Amino acid sequence: MKDPGGKVLRFTLNERFQHLALMICVVLLVITGLSLRFADTWLGRAVISLEGGIEARGVLHRLGAIGLILLSAYHFLYVVFTERGHNQLMAIRPAGRDFRDLLATMKINLGMNSAVPRFDRFDFRQKFQYWAVGLGVFSMVFTGLVLWFESPSMAVLPKWVFDLTQVIHSSEGLLIFVVLFLWHIYDAHLRPGVFPMDHTWLTGRLTKEELHERHPREYERLFDAEEEEVEK
Numbered sequence: 001m002k003d004p005g006g007k008v009l010r011f012t013l014n015e016r017f018q019h020l021a022l023m024i025c026v027v028l029l030v031i032t033g034l035s036l037r038f039a040d041t042w043l044g045r046a047v048i049s050l051e052g053g054i055e056a057r058g059v060l061h062r063l064g065a066i067g068l069i070l071l072s073a074y075h076f077l078y079v080v081f082t083e084r085g086h087n088q089l090m091a092i093r094p095a096g097r098d099f100r101d102l103l104a105t106m107k108i109n110l111g112m113n114s115a116v117p118r119f120d121r122f123d124f125r126q127k128f129q130y131w132a133v134g135l136g137v138f139s140m141v142f143t144g145l146v147l148w149f150e151s152p153s154m155a156v157l158p159k160w161v162f163d164l165t166q167v168i169h170s171s172e173g174l175l176i177f178v179v180l181f182l183w184h185i186y187d188a189h190l191r192p193g194v195f196p197m198d199h200t201w202l203t204g205r206l207t208k209e210e211l212h213e214r215h216p217r218e219y220e221r222l223f224d225a226e227e228e229e230v231e232k
Contacts, residue, residue, distance in 0.1 A: 006207070006208070007205040007206060007207050007208070008205060008206050008207075008208060008211050008222065009204055009205055010200055010204055010205060010206055011200065011201070011204040012084065012204060013204065014078070014084075015088070015204070016201065016202070016204050018071065018074070018075055018078070019201055020201075021067065021071050022068075022071060022133075024067070025064050025067040025068040025071060026064075026068070026176065026180065028060060028061075028063070028064035028067075029061060029064040029065065029068065029140075029173070030173060030176060030177050030180075030181075031047065031051075032051060032057050032058075032060045032061040032064065033061060033170070033173040034047075034173065034174065034177065035047035035048045035051060035057060036048070036054075036057065036061075037170050037173070037174070039054075062148065065141070065144050065148070068137060068140075068141065069141055072137055072138075072141065091120070091121040091122055092121075092122045092126070092127050092130050092131075093127075094127055094131070097120075098123075098124035098127055099124075100117075101117040101119065101123065101124045102124050104116075104117045105117060105124075118216045118217050119214065119215050119216065119217060119218075120215060120217040120218050121215055121217075121218045123214075123215070125187055129179075129183075129184055129187075132179065133180075136172060136175075136176055139168070139172060140169065140172060140173070140176070143165045143168050143169040143172070144169060146162070146165045147165060147166060147169060150162075153165075188201070193213075193214075208223065
């Protein structure tokens with residue numbers, strides 16, 4: 001979407017709000033979840049103390065879970081029943097080109113190739129992160145609900161399934177921390193070309209030059225036809 005101010009609108013206010021809400025929920029869940037996982041360490045005990053104690057930690061964790069469930073439901077409705085959301089979903093679908101772009105990027109990193117892939121609206125890294133978060137949220141919500149409603153779950157599930165659910169929920173929380181807070185933050189804000197921060201998550205906009213550099217295939221769709229018309 002082209003912006004009268006000379007920039008390109010990548011993400012609407014609605015989409016930026018969803019991203020911010022997701023960030024708040026996930027940060028709250030990760031902090032309160034990992035503090036319980038490492039409650040036998042001095043750092044875990046210190047964080048639990050800052051959270052107001054073990055009971056308050058549980059309340060905060062459940063509030064984060066409720067927020068994540070509501071946000072997930074809203075996002076599902078957004079990408080299925082709104083034209084803008086559905087177009088975004090279609091643009092972020094995995095495609096064969098993503099695998100080729102991945103291989104090309106690996107060759108660049110290994111010094112075997114210098115041809116930079118020509119990304120479309122979303123590159124393979126963004127697509128992977130989106131779908132990984134989606135699957136992670138589904139898994140965390142499901143296992144979290146089983147643990148939250150412990151008595152009803154134990155009434156219908158074998159003990160070993162309940163124990164396995166605890167392991168999956170805790171381990172996946174640690175994995176989400178590693179993926180989001182190490183890889184995502186680096187990829188979105190710290191890597192060369194965007195350091196010290198990519199402000200798109202705040203403004204929702206890119207300059208034409210930034211769009212041409214990062215997403216040339218999308219740039220061509222938006223501007224090449226227009227430029228050809230002007231030349232005529």
